[in-house]
Amino acid sequence: MNAVKNQNPGASAEAIQYHYDVSNDFYRLWLGSTNAYSCAIWEENDTLESAQLRKIDFHINQAKARGALRVLDVGCGWGTTLKRLVEVHNVEQAVGLTLSKAQAEWIESFKQPRIKVKLESWSEHSPEEPYDAIISVGAFEHFAKLNLNNVQKVEGYRTFFQRCHEWLKPGGCMSLQTMTYGNVRREELSQFIADCLPDSDLPSFSEIAEATERIFEIVALRNNREDYVRTWKTWLSNLKANRKAAVNLVGEEMVARYEKFLSLFTIGFHAGNMDLLRITMRRIDNPRN
16 A cells, blocks of 8 residues: 655654653553553553553454454554554554654564554555554544644544545444543633643544544544543552652653643543543445545
8 A cells, every 4th residue: 555645734753752752661650551641441440450451452342453464553652552452352463653762662672573663653654555443542632733723633634534544444443532622612721732742732523523524434432531530640649659760760840740731631631621532433435525
């Protein structure tokens, strides 16, 4: 497959590395053993690990990725979903995309021949063969910059979904998880988002729906913002419990910045200013123009 590359309308590699390449060991202190930097799916007596694994399995199931030949993870983080795909769900090859050098090096350290990580944006990706399923968890937030208007945002999002449509086999499914604006006007929160996540802006659900029209069918939708309240609180608690080690790794200023970041996002989700959407989509094989 030799799709034409498109200019990435979202965060630059430098912006991603600024946020994610702080220190793998620092992130592991508060993300826990799964190294999953996205909202978990909680049940009452869960640990962070069990809740994160439930989230990963949910997306694998929604994308119908079990036993697949090839699965793509767009924004693969530190590779927990990639490992789960090949080691638990019998996927032949799992391909991950990331713009974080630290994350790519971490994944390469697995020495897992069925996992391939690429240090590139979705806009640069040109697979040689189609995928059976696509998963993207916690990356879509970086697919638009703050200075774009709503029309430009939707155009950028639609280009992403068009690319996913090209990459998927007929009937293939995609499972997407993203933070979105909730009960708030974009202009009230967008600068705060960009300050926390440089070069980035959240989508609204309406923008996602418009961007997928006639190329993907939305077959399931969940808003689990309360799950994210619990996830942010757990991360913040972990960071405070390991604060001395964190300061030794990255310094007092960086730890204080992340404490503020985690606290403010906890408040934002609790208040409903932000939502956490899990969206299951099925490829429309004969889209109408």
